[in-house]
Amino acid sequence: MNKPTGADVRFLMGNEAIGRGIIESGCTLAAAYPGTPSSEVLESLVRWKRELNHPIYLEWSINEKVAFEIAYGASLSGARSVAIMKMVGLNVASDPFLSAAYLGVRGGLVVVVADDPGPHSSQTEQDSRFFGWFAKVPVLDPGTPAEAREMVMQAFELSEKYEVPVLLRPCLRVCHARQNVAITTPRAPADVGPFKKDWTRWAAIPRFRLVLHRQLNEKLAKMREEEPAARPVLICGDSRGATAVVTSGSVSSHVRDVVTANGALAGVDVYKVDLPFPAHAEALQQIADRYDRTLVVEETYPVLELQLRDRRKVLGRLSGTVPEQGELVPELVEDIILNVVGADRPARDAPTIKARRPSLCPGCPHRPAFYAIRKVFDRAIYSGDIGCYTLGINMGAVDTCLCMGSSVGMAGGLARGGSSERDTRVVATIGDSTFYHAGVPALINAVHTRTPMVLVIMDNNITAMTGGQPTPASDQLADGSPAVPIDMERLVRGTGVESLEVVDPYDHESMRGALEKARRHSFDEAGGVSVVIARRPCVRMRNVTMPSTRFQVDENCDLCMSCIRDLECPAFRYEKAEKKIEIDADICAGCGFCVQVCPSQAIKATGA
Amino acid sequence: MVELILCGRGGQGIVFLTKLIGEIATSKGLRVITSETHGMAVRGGSINSHVRIGPFYSPLVRPGQAGFLVSLESAETPNNAHYLTPDGILVENSPLPAEPRVFRCDAAGLARDLGRTQLENVVLLAFATMVGGFxxxxxxxxxxxxxxxxxxxxxxxxxxxxxGVKAAKSSAAC
Structure with missing residues (x-):
C-alpha cells in the first residue's frame, strides 16, 4: 500500500500518475489523441519530460489509429512505447490493434484506454477489458491512481515477456481521481535492439497469420496459468465468510471501502483481479464453488463473470443483480452488496434539484456561428459532431451527433434520404480538430459524390473540449518543439471543394453573407459541397484577451427573449419579478455579439 | 478522517481548490484521495469535487458521509446537500446571513471588490478554514x-x- 510519507510523494491525478509510470518505465515514445477522461496522460508527460529533462518523444497524433500505429512502429524498432486514448478512440484504432495482437511486439507496447462508465463525457459505456478479450490482448485494470502508476510498469514487463501489446484500462474514477502517489527515479530508456527483418511475422500473409494466432493463444494460456495478476487476491475479510465479492478496477475501490466501513458487511470476503483478461478461470471458479454465493462487481461488462464456467451460485450482471448500465457509484455498490447478504439498505437522500446543463462559454465563437446558421438555414437538418460545439443542441442547431467526423459522412445520407426538397438541405458542423481526425476522408467522399451540403468548419485553433490540445494546424508539437502547420484552406481546396469562404463568426453580416453564398452554391446553382470556415480562437486559450466592455439592456427591450432562447448566452437572465432582462457582468465575456443581433437594438455598452 | 464535497458551476475554480486541499494534506503526511469533474460538464454545468482524507481507496463520497460541503454557488447547494452527514456543515458563497451549521460568506462580492471575480474560490476556502473542524x-x-x-x-x-479570513473574523458564527 502506498504510504504517503517522505519527499518522493506527490499529490497526482490518476492520469498524471500513469504519465509518471510511463516515464519511470524507460519509455521512448508516447502518442495520443485527446479525449475525456484520458487527455491528461500526455499533458502530464509533457510536464514530466520538462521537469526531468527526459528524451521521450511525445505527440498529439491526428487520430487514435495513427497514434497506435506510431507506438507500434516504435515497438518494432525496439523501444518501449505507449499509445493513449479514450475508449471510443480504441474503436478508431481497432484495425491495427487487433492485427498487432497477432504479430506481437518487440519493445514493450502499452495501450492506455480510459473508460467512462456513466457515461459522463462519452458516447458509450463500452468496456475496454471486453475489447481486450475480443482482440486477445491482455488487460490490466487499476483501482487507484497509485496502482495505475505501478501497473504501467507491470504492463511494460508483461508486454516484453510475452511479446504482446498490453492494454491498461483506467476508468474515469482512476483517471480523474487524485491521490498521494510515491514516485521513483525513472530508469534509462529500454531498448531490445534494432528492427529485424522477418516478413513472415511483420508482414505476415494469411498462411502465417494462422501460425501467429496459435502462438497468441499459447501466450495467453501461459499468462493465464503463470501470472499472479491473473489470480484473484483477497483484499477484505478472512476467507471464511459465506459471501464473496469478486471485483476489478476502480469499482474494486468502492467495494473495498463500503465493505470496510459497513458493519453489516463484516463477514464479506472481497477478491480483486488485477489482470481481468486473461483471468485464471479455475481460481475464480474455486471461489464460486466454495462460497454460498459469489457476487461479481465490475465495470461495465461481465468480463470476470463470463470467465466463470459454472455460474449457478454467481450473482452479477448476468443474473440481474447488478444493473446492466450506468456507473457503479459507491452507494449503489453498497446497496447491491447489502441486498445480496440480506441486510437492510439505508435510507438515502437524493439531490433536490436537477443538475445545470452545460452551455457554450460566454464569448465562445461557436455561438455566433450557430446563430447565423439558424438564421440562414431555418429548416435544414443540422448534422453535428463531437466537441464543445455539440452544445449547439441548446440553440437548436445540432440535430445529430454520432461519432468523430460523422457530421460529414452522415450528411451524404441525410441529403439523399429525404422525400421533399426541404428535407434534403443539410448543414453539417464540425470542429477543426475533429475535422482533421476523421472529417477529411468523409469530405473527399462528399465532394467526389457531389453531395449537396454545406459544411461549416468551426475553427477555434484548438481541441477545446478536452482542455486545449494543439491540432495539426499548430506550428508546435506537444512539447513545444517545431511542427509543420497544416493549412486548412489548402487541405479543403485540395479535396476539390469549389466554394470556400473563411469568416470571423463575430462579424455577423460577413458570416451570414458566407452562409448565403454557400447555400446558393450547394442548393441553387452548382450543387455539391460548399465549405465555410468560421475562424476565431477559443476564448479559453491563454493568448486570447477579451474586451473589458460590459453591456446593459435598455428600455427598448420588448422581452422577445431572443437573447435567451436563440443566442442562449449564459450571461443573460430574465428577472421574473422585475420583468426585465439582465446581463450578468461577472459572466459576460465582453464579445458584444448580442449588440449586433438584438432585434430591438436594446443592448448598449455600459456607460455608453 | 474527514470527507468533503466542493460544488459549484464549471469555471469557478473547484479543481484548483481540490488540488490545494489535497496538496496541503499530502504535505502533512495524510492519506488523501479526491475525484473531480472534467469534460463537457465544465462548460458552465453543475460540477463537484469529492475529497476524502483518511485510509480510503475510493475517491467518491457516499451520500450522508461528508462532514463539509463547500458551495461556490448557492444554486448548486441543493444538488449536493444530500452528501452531508446529519450534523455536517455547509460553507456557502452567499450574502445571506448564517444559520445553524450553515456558514455564509459573500465571496463573490469580496472577490469583485478585489477586482477579480475569479478569486471567489480562494476567498471561500480561506473563510472555510476558519470554521471549526475544517x-x-x-x-x-x-x-x-x-x-x-x-x-x-x-x-x-x-x-x-x-x-476570506477577515470575513470569518467579523462573522459572529465562526
Missing part, C-alpha cells in the same frame, strides 16, 4: 499560497485569502 488550517493555506512562484498570482491569492 481539515486544513489558515496557516497551512497561507504557506501553500505563498509558495506560488508567480508573483502576481501569489499576491492576488494572498489578498483573497486575507479577505
Amino acid at each position: 481539515p486544513i488550517s489558515v496557516e497551512e493555506l497561507r504557506s501553500r499560497l505563498a509558495g506560488d512562484p508567480r508573483e502576481q498570482v501569489r499576491t492576488m491569492n494572498l489578498r483573497a485569502m486575507d479577505a
Whole structure:
C-alpha cells in the first residue's frame, strides 16, 4: 500500500500518475489523441519530460489509429512505447490493434484506454477489458491512481515477456481521481535492439497469420496459468465468510471501502483481479464453488463473470443483480452488496434539484456561428459532431451527433434520404480538430459524390473540449518543439471543394453573407459541397484577451427573449419579478455579439 | 478522517481548490484521495469535487458521509446537500446571513471588490478554514499560497485569502 510519507510523494491525478509510470518505465515514445477522461496522460508527460529533462518523444497524433500505429512502429524498432486514448478512440484504432495482437511486439507496447462508465463525457459505456478479450490482448485494470502508476510498469514487463501489446484500462474514477502517489527515479530508456527483418511475422500473409494466432493463444494460456495478476487476491475479510465479492478496477475501490466501513458487511470476503483478461478461470471458479454465493462487481461488462464456467451460485450482471448500465457509484455498490447478504439498505437522500446543463462559454465563437446558421438555414437538418460545439443542441442547431467526423459522412445520407426538397438541405458542423481526425476522408467522399451540403468548419485553433490540445494546424508539437502547420484552406481546396469562404463568426453580416453564398452554391446553382470556415480562437486559450466592455439592456427591450432562447448566452437572465432582462457582468465575456443581433437594438455598452 | 464535497458551476475554480486541499494534506503526511469533474460538464454545468482524507481507496463520497460541503454557488447547494452527514456543515458563497451549521460568506462580492471575480474560490476556502473542524488550517493555506512562484498570482491569492479570513473574523458564527 502506498504510504504517503517522505519527499518522493506527490499529490497526482490518476492520469498524471500513469504519465509518471510511463516515464519511470524507460519509455521512448508516447502518442495520443485527446479525449475525456484520458487527455491528461500526455499533458502530464509533457510536464514530466520538462521537469526531468527526459528524451521521450511525445505527440498529439491526428487520430487514435495513427497514434497506435506510431507506438507500434516504435515497438518494432525496439523501444518501449505507449499509445493513449479514450475508449471510443480504441474503436478508431481497432484495425491495427487487433492485427498487432497477432504479430506481437518487440519493445514493450502499452495501450492506455480510459473508460467512462456513466457515461459522463462519452458516447458509450463500452468496456475496454471486453475489447481486450475480443482482440486477445491482455488487460490490466487499476483501482487507484497509485496502482495505475505501478501497473504501467507491470504492463511494460508483461508486454516484453510475452511479446504482446498490453492494454491498461483506467476508468474515469482512476483517471480523474487524485491521490498521494510515491514516485521513483525513472530508469534509462529500454531498448531490445534494432528492427529485424522477418516478413513472415511483420508482414505476415494469411498462411502465417494462422501460425501467429496459435502462438497468441499459447501466450495467453501461459499468462493465464503463470501470472499472479491473473489470480484473484483477497483484499477484505478472512476467507471464511459465506459471501464473496469478486471485483476489478476502480469499482474494486468502492467495494473495498463500503465493505470496510459497513458493519453489516463484516463477514464479506472481497477478491480483486488485477489482470481481468486473461483471468485464471479455475481460481475464480474455486471461489464460486466454495462460497454460498459469489457476487461479481465490475465495470461495465461481465468480463470476470463470463470467465466463470459454472455460474449457478454467481450473482452479477448476468443474473440481474447488478444493473446492466450506468456507473457503479459507491452507494449503489453498497446497496447491491447489502441486498445480496440480506441486510437492510439505508435510507438515502437524493439531490433536490436537477443538475445545470452545460452551455457554450460566454464569448465562445461557436455561438455566433450557430446563430447565423439558424438564421440562414431555418429548416435544414443540422448534422453535428463531437466537441464543445455539440452544445449547439441548446440553440437548436445540432440535430445529430454520432461519432468523430460523422457530421460529414452522415450528411451524404441525410441529403439523399429525404422525400421533399426541404428535407434534403443539410448543414453539417464540425470542429477543426475533429475535422482533421476523421472529417477529411468523409469530405473527399462528399465532394467526389457531389453531395449537396454545406459544411461549416468551426475553427477555434484548438481541441477545446478536452482542455486545449494543439491540432495539426499548430506550428508546435506537444512539447513545444517545431511542427509543420497544416493549412486548412489548402487541405479543403485540395479535396476539390469549389466554394470556400473563411469568416470571423463575430462579424455577423460577413458570416451570414458566407452562409448565403454557400447555400446558393450547394442548393441553387452548382450543387455539391460548399465549405465555410468560421475562424476565431477559443476564448479559453491563454493568448486570447477579451474586451473589458460590459453591456446593459435598455428600455427598448420588448422581452422577445431572443437573447435567451436563440443566442442562449449564459450571461443573460430574465428577472421574473422585475420583468426585465439582465446581463450578468461577472459572466459576460465582453464579445458584444448580442449588440449586433438584438432585434430591438436594446443592448448598449455600459456607460455608453 | 474527514470527507468533503466542493460544488459549484464549471469555471469557478473547484479543481484548483481540490488540488490545494489535497496538496496541503499530502504535505502533512495524510492519506488523501479526491475525484473531480472534467469534460463537457465544465462548460458552465453543475460540477463537484469529492475529497476524502483518511485510509480510503475510493475517491467518491457516499451520500450522508461528508462532514463539509463547500458551495461556490448557492444554486448548486441543493444538488449536493444530500452528501452531508446529519450534523455536517455547509460553507456557502452567499450574502445571506448564517444559520445553524450553515456558514455564509459573500465571496463573490469580496472577490469583485478585489477586482477579480475569479478569486471567489480562494476567498471561500480561506473563510472555510476558519470554521471549526475544517481539515486544513489558515496557516497551512497561507504557506501553500505563498509558495506560488508567480508573483502576481501569489499576491492576488494572498489578498483573497486575507479577505476570506477577515470575513470569518467579523462573522459572529465562526
